[in-house]
Amino acid sequence: MSKMSELSLAVKELKRCGEALISISESLADLFSSDGDAHTADQPKAEVPAPDEKPITLEAVRAVLAEKSRAGHTAKVRELLEKHGANKLSEIDPSEYPALLAEAEVLGNG
Template sequence: MSKMSELSLAIRELKRCGETLIAISDSLDGLFSNNEDSPSANRQIADTPELKENPITLEAVRAVLAEKSRVGHTAEIRELLEKHGAGKLSEIDPSKYPVLLAEAEVLGNG
């Protein structure tokens, strides 16, 4: 994996961690700013949305790869697919989508 791909993945993970920390701090702020025995304190905890990591879909990866192909990176895309053991995108294991997407996003950036 190239340094740019690793950096892209690290930045994405750092952002996700930051969003999680903000949600936790908001929840704790609501919890401790109210009386613990009040119904609103309990409701604050129950109303806090669950943070879910949105899985990367085949369609999202396909859109990025198609755009990169349109701007002249078709050969590099084929190399990425082969690197991940596939001749076409539909043969890629969905668990590899984040890495593949990060590698594709840096194509043409330097």
């Protein structure tokens, strides 16, 4: 992706975030300047679009697993990989990444 297209995407995202902030600030201003609950009940609630969920990448999972392995949890990392049906990370289906990452992040926390 070229630098200009990256910049264009960043500008569009920044504009979307700004519009969401303006909408939220207007809703809060209306809420605090209203004459009671009856006035706010008639107004539709401002909808803030959910942020686009970015897919978890192989590199992100690899980084977390490497960190856990360096912290002395190599055997547990291998168990997680086997639990998800693979001997190495590159063999795991990308749809398994969120679950694998969630399980790996708790290693050593308890």
